[in-house]
Amino acid sequence: MSAAAVAPERAAAIVYEAFGGPEVLQVVEREVGRPAPEQVRVRLRAAGLNPVDYKIRRGASRYSFPLPITAGREFAGVIDAVGEAVEDFAIGDRVFGSIPQGAFSELVLVCADVIARVPDGVPLPVAGGLALAGQTAWDALDSQHLRSGDSILVSAAAGGVGGILCQLAVARGIEVIGTAGEGNHDWLRSIGVEPVLYGEGLLERLRALREHPVTAVFDLHGPDTIRAALEWGVPAERINTNATDPTPFGIRAVGRGAVRPSTLDALAGLVADGILRIPIAAEFPLAEARAAFERLETGHVRGKVVLTAGR
Structure with a gap:
């Protein structure tokens, strides 16, 4: 027709x-x-x-x-x-x-x-x-030029963008720590993510997991994660947010770029192959x-x- x-x-x-x-x-x-x-x-x-x-x-x-x-x-x-x-x-x-x-x-x-x-x-x-959540996660992850063996912290890790970003990172050999409520911790473990409870005391819980700070941080929740990351010692240029105004913190705001069918094809292929849930x-x-x-x-x-x- x-x-x-x-x-x-x-x-x-x-x-x-x-x-x-x-x-x-x-x-x-x-x-x-x-x-x-x-x-x-x-x-x-x-x-x-x-x-x-x-x-x-x-x-x-x-x-x-x-x-x-x-x-x-x-x-x-x-x-x-x-x-x-x-x-x-x-x-x-x-x-x-x-x-x-x-x-x-x-x-x-x-x-x-x-x-x-x-x-x-x-x-x-x-x-x-x-499409939107997937490419947002893809573009944010790519913005930090990470390699296998690097480590990241993702806030709101069980959400739409966070869950995809975590799985993309794990598939690339990146160690992932994800903040979430306790009800989502088992699911995060099932996709290869080390869960940590968000909220008061986050910095102390992060330090208990790792002696040294992660390579990069992807904030999908708000200022609490950013403040904890900066105090932990993560450089400001290694912190990305799409959840809050980056200006007061001197960090980056990297979200989705222009829609790219090649990225959509790659995301759909990962879902079809069972790599991305x-x-x-x-x-x-x-x-x-x-x-x-x-x-x-x-x-x-x-x-x-x-x-x-x-x-």
Whole structure:
């Protein structure tokens, strides 16, 4: 079915017209047209929630979008139409990817250069929570140019980005210490991470684990980890955060760069090979986006909260 043969179709989407809590989210039906020449149209099957989604919704993010906003930044689904300039994808392909906003919609129009195929055997709910969190973890880890034998500390290690970053590091031969609540310690051990309880007394617990500080720190939680790392003796240029303002600490803020399909392909391949595990903490139908965000915003989520649609 070519783009020209595709009629516009009405689709439900999660939209908000004012900043605030989950209560501002609305289910809105809107018309989604045919893809432009360089686009595909994806029938949504799953879309991952990320902390940046609720920060944008609260008006508390460095990213700024004009209201009204169709929420969501990562998705997976099945292509149902392709633009005439698209050569690498076809109708029926299972794909996943990331866009600036608008992923929480039954139909998603997206440029073909920011998606990748979902390998056989990888469930779409898993793929739906992979693109944004996965490349954020990949790019942050690469920013420190680590080698096998190096060591790192990751805060919020059982979360969406943290869990992926930890597993990528372990696969590269890097020693990983991860902060988390006690309920996630066994899971962290199962993926090769040394768990440590976050909160008051963190520095003393870290020193009890290692005489010398780690090579680098990836903060996904907030200032407490950064302060402990600096006092432990980790150089400021070896501390990366995407959870707080780095300026008062003189550290780095490295998150995801431009979407790269080659990185998405690599991440999906690691999932298909069983090297990378993406736990799904909860699934909610698209229409229950408020409840999904309430679940995510309680904290202490292992892996991803995902919205689902279609069959």
